[in-house]
Amino acid sequence: MKRILFAALIASVLFTSCNSEDKFAITATQVGPLTKDTQVNELKTLFENDSVVDQNSGLSEELNVNAIEIYEKGGTQLLSLMPVKEGNPKTIKTVQIFDARYTTEEGINLNSTYKDLTDAYEISRIETLISSIVIFVDDINAYFTIDRDELPGELRFNMDTKVTKAEIPNDAKIKYFMIGW
Structure with a gap:
């Protein structure tokens, strides 16, 4: 028993x-x-x-x-x-x-950095907004927001500049994490 x-x-x-x-x-x-x-x-x-x-x-x-x-x-x-x-x-x-x-299965969460994200997933596209950038990862139907304050000088203040993958610092922190179906 x-x-x-x-x-x-x-x-x-x-x-x-x-x-x-x-x-x-x-x-x-x-x-x-x-x-x-x-x-x-x-x-x-x-x-x-x-x-x-x-x-x-x-x-x-x-x-x-x-x-x-x-x-x-x-x-x-x-x-x-x-x-x-x-x-x-x-x-x-x-x-x-x-x-x-x-x-995520690859270990990405709100405490992750841009480097963590790029090591785990292929970035589908990046949208530049006034106060942030949005990084899309189609593999998991997700998008991540990084505050412009995380970017280097001229990218932080020049709102007309389109930010590329290579210009985002590896240690940039994720501000928002969203899944969209």
């Missing part, structure tokens, strides 16, 4: 640890338990141990202007989700990562 209980305990621990890892896994088709087919009405079940804050009500629901935010019990924000504007049932269009535990 003790052996059966011990085996059940070990199986339970292994199952829980596997689930824990999957909870923060990012691939081209998932962010933790979310996929592009996840319906908004499933979020409270998927994040049953967390807080789901859906500010989409009234006029904002019709326009889908407000994100759905996921907070860990205790207040730490995990994710911000933007639902698709049209279609029924509503699914998730973009996911903004707020917690560094969410990590």
